[in-house]
Amino acid sequence: MDFLIFQAPILMVQASLDGILLGILFALIAYGMALQWGVMNIINIAQGDLVILGGYIAYSMYLAGIHPGWGVIVSPIIMYFVGWGLYKLVINKVVDRDLFISILATFGIAIVFQQLMNFIFGADVVVAQSEYGTTMLFDNSVTLPNSKIFSAFISLLYAVILVIYMKKSKLGRAIRATAQNARAAKILGVDTEKVYAATFGINAALCGVAGALIAITFTLHPYVGLPYTVRSFMIVIVAGLGNLPAVALSGMGLGVFEEFADYILGTEFRIGSVFMLLVLILVYRRFKLSRKREYLK
Amino acid sequence: MNKLTKLFITFLSAITLSLASISSSFAKVEGEYIVLGSAISLTGKYSSNGVHTQNGYNMAVERINKMGGVKVGGKSYKFEIIYYDDESNPKRAAQLAERLIKQDGVHYMLGPYSSGLTKAIAPVTEKYKIPMVEANGASRSLFTKGYKYLFAVLSPANQYLEVAIDLAVEKNGGKPVKIAQAFEQDAFSQDVRLGILDAAKRTGSKIIIDDKLPKELNDMAATLAKVKATKPDVLVVSGHTKGALTAIRQISEMKVDVPMLAMTHCDAAKLSKQHGKKSEYALCASQWHKNLSYKDKFFGSGKKYDKDFKKEFGYAPPYQSAESSAALLVFKDAFERANSFDRDKVRDALKTTEMQTFYGNIKFGPGGQNTAKPMILFQVRCKGDVCENKVVAPTKWASDKFFHPIPKWSERG
Numbered sequence: 001m002d003f004l005i006f007q008a009p010i011l012m013v014q015a016s017l018d019g020i021l022l023g024i025l026f027a028l029i030a031y032g033m034a035l036q037w038g039v040m041n042i043i044n045i046a047q048g049d050l051v052i053l054g055g056y057i058a059y060s061m062y063l064a065g066i067h068p069g070w071g072v073i074v075s076p077i078i079m080y081f082v083g084w085g086l087y088k089l090v091i092n093k094v095v096d097r098d099l100f101i102s103i104l105a106t107f108g109i110a111i112v113f114q115q116l117m118n119f120i121f122g123a124d125v126v127v128a129q130s131e132y133g134t135t136m137l138f139d140n141s142v143t144l145p146n147s148k149i150f151s152a153f154i155s156l157l158y159a160v161i162l163v164i165y166m167k168k169s170k171l172g173r174a175i176r177a178t179a180q181n182a183r184a185a186k187i188l189g190v191d192t193e194k195v196y197a198a199t200f201g202i203n204a205a206l207c208g209v210a211g212a213l214i215a216i217t218f219t220l221h222p223y224v225g226l227p228y229t230v231r232s233f234m235i236v237i238v239a240g241l242g243n244l245p246a247v248a249l250s251g252m253g254l255g256v257f258e259e260f261a262d263y264i265l266g267t268e269f270r271i272g273s274v275f276m277l278l279v280l281i282l283v284y285r286r287f288k289l290s291r292k293r294e295y296l297k
Numbered sequence: 298m299n300k301l302t303k304l305f306i307t308f309l310s311a312i313t314l315s316l317a318s319i320s321s322s323f324a325k326v327e328g329e330y331i332v333l334g335s336a337i338s339l340t341g342k343y344s345s346n347g348v349h350t351q352n353g354y355n356m357a358v359e360r361i362n363k364m365g366g367v368k369v370g371g372k373s374y375k376f377e378i379i380y381y382d383d384e385s386n387p388k389r390a391a392q393l394a395e396r397l398i399k400q401d402g403v404h405y406m407l408g409p410y411s412s413g414l415t416k417a418i419a420p421v422t423e424k425y426k427i428p429m430v431e432a433n434g435a436s437r438s439l440f441t442k443g444y445k446y447l448f449a450v451l452s453p454a455n456q457y458l459e460v461a462i463d464l465a466v467e468k469n470g471g472k473p474v475k476i477a478q479a480f481e482q483d484a485f486s487q488d489v490r491l492g493i494l495d496a497a498k499r500t501g502s503k504i505i506i507d508d509k510l511p512k513e514l515n516d517m518a519a520t521l522a523k524v525k526a527t528k529p530d531v532l533v534v535s536g537h538t539k540g541a542l543t544a545i546r547q548i549s550e551m552k553v554d555v556p557m558l559a560m561t562h563c564d565a566a567k568l569s570k571q572h573g574k575k576s577e578y579a580l581c582a583s584q585w586h587k588n589l590s591y592k593d594k595f596f597g598s599g600k601k602y603d604k605d606f607k608k609e610f611g612y613a614p615p616y617q618s619a620e621s622s623a624a625l626l627v628f629k630d631a632f633e634r635a636n637s638f639d640r641d642k643v644r645d646a647l648k649t650t651e652m653q654t655f656y657g658n659i660k661f662g663p664g665g666q667n668t669a670k671p672m673i674l675f676q677v678r679c680k681g682d683v684c685e686n687k688v689v690a691p692t693k694w695a696s697d698k699f700f701h702p703i704p705k706w707s708e709r710g
Contacts, residue, residue, distance in 0.1 A: 008526045
């Protein structure tokens with residue numbers, strides 16, 4: 001146990017801000033996952049690998065001498081088509097099957113993507129330099145990398161754009177209708193095949209944005225996708241499907257929780273404590289559900 | 298069946314046949330060839346270092362064969378290596394070791410890349426009593442299991458950063474220092490940590506932060522915030538290339554001022570290239586550097602090796618290649634001293650190895666680790682925008698003076 005955080009309370013500010021900034025970025029990935037989970041009932045194991053691929057697009061731009069910050073625009077455009085192609089190639093064959101089949105299929109996609117990225121970009125860990133500098137608060141005792149602030153801001157921006165798009169546009173309405181009841185939507189003339197392809201594309205595009213942000217805030221490696229999948233999965237589990245504010249809140253909440261766990265329990269319990277929390281939430285949910293069931297009886 | 302399919306099938310069976318005949322003809326010594334086996338990571342997450350290892354092996358094989366080969370019983374033999382791709386997967390590596398030994402009849406093995414894979418293979422070679430000279434498994438636990446057929450040309454992991462703590466104490470006027478450390482939770486990094494614990498005990502230094510980073514962690518912000526709050530004299534980080542890159546990125550972004558920063562894997566991470574000036578003053582542990590003054594008759598000096606390697610493979614040799622080349626020199630020396638292909642005689646000869654190679658002196662301790670070669674430390678120094686690794690310790694080979702303390706971020710351009 002380490003009580004440094006209580007001796008130096010300013011660390012709490014640092015921990016909270018770090019957690020929130022990190023959480024928003026993860027929430028963006030989780031939102032993509034929630035969207036296609038809700039619409040297509042597919043748990044995408046390759047989510048993290050799509051993120052890393054998006055990151056490599058930004059990294060390639062950096063290598064070509066373009067500022068990697070522009071990756072947040074270029075990467076989602078390319079990734080949309082990657083996602084769309086992936087749907088036409090593989091996902092459309094598993095979309096109305098058992099959940100287990102789709103998990104297997106996306107797991108396979110994850111492996112293929114990892115090896116492809118390894119083949120193209122090599123197995124070295126790489127970073128893209130944004131040179132955004134640092135924001136100092138409270139007489140230099142709290143430091144926030146501007147790249148993290150930029151990441152959080154862009155994530156929020158994309159989330160807002162997406163919410164408006166889903167509410168106002170024709171495709172957005174079709175996606176929401178399909179999520180509610182695919183058969184009814186089909187009867188009423190919605191081309192669900194097109195909706196599915198678009199949904200998977202939008203998810204991949206969101207991953208592309210997140211990947212570009214990760215390239216400038218963290219590091220890239222062909223095999224680090226899985227932690228991002230697991231993290232977004234947890235956020236979705238906590239938040240539930242189809243509820244963007246909840247996803248954002250749960251992302252930030254988990255981020256802050258993790259940072260505090262690091263200070264209080266130690267770094268080695270950081271990820272473990274998040275899993276503990278997940279178990280507690282699931283148990284609580286079950287408990288609540290069973291009470292509701294009793295009431296119905 | 299159309300013509301094309303027929304042709305294809307003929308072609309396929311021809312390949313299968315020729316492969317089959319090749320594999321059955323392989324044995325420990327075939328004609329004028331001594332056959333060595335190695336499982337190596339050509340794909341998967343270790344593939345870049347796996348290729349460095351393979352290039353090091355190949356370079357040495359070519360050089361030794363060209364310069365007269367290995368003389369045993371008055372006859373000259375050449376080296377040949379059978380490689381299999383272990384996909385960076387320990388289970389696969391162990392399977393391939395079995396296959397090399399049982400199917401291909403290999404009697405002498407070269408190590409794979411990384412401590413983890415060496416750990417997976419060592420029990421297999423031990424079981425079949427196959428001598429293995431390895432060059433890329435530094436974990437201390439490899440040398441405490443009582444393996445009799447395992448020999449490592451490199452210094453064990455716990456020695457990586459011990460020197461750095463001694464250096465910090467020296468700079469502190471011989472007084473104990475405050476140490477902050479963050480290590481990834483894997484065999485190698487934890488061994489480096491044990492070395493630091495020993496050094497701290499020896500010098501009476503105090504460890505004020507001791508973080509164990511999860512493997513999947515990309516973010517050290519919490520650890521660094523603690524470092525900022527507690528102001529240690531030295532910060533030690535080890536977490537492979539990802540750890541090194543993450544540390545420099547976040548130290549520079551969070552403006553963490555610490556007088557001394559010691560790390561591992563700086564050259565594998567191409568730190569000075571990827572992070573440029575931000576990585577300046579970082580102190581890094583390394584097995585080898587081209588400027589060391591060791592010599593042998595095959596590669597000449599480190600500088601010569603560097604030049605020849607660049608010519609052959611088009612990039613500067615990382616220490617992973619140099620140590621791999623050294624492994625072949627050790628094998629050659631042992632075969633000639635044993636003057637026999639008997640596995641146990643070769644093993645006994647390996648045990649009494651005492652030689653100098655361009656890579657360093659080699660003498661094996663009771664556990665199989667190399668006890669004759671010290672680790673070196675280099676520091677990243679920049680001139681303008683170009684950053685380079687300069688050897689600063691031990692003083693015998695130091696090309697530059699160790700710069701201490703690291704200037705504050707507010708004073709750095």
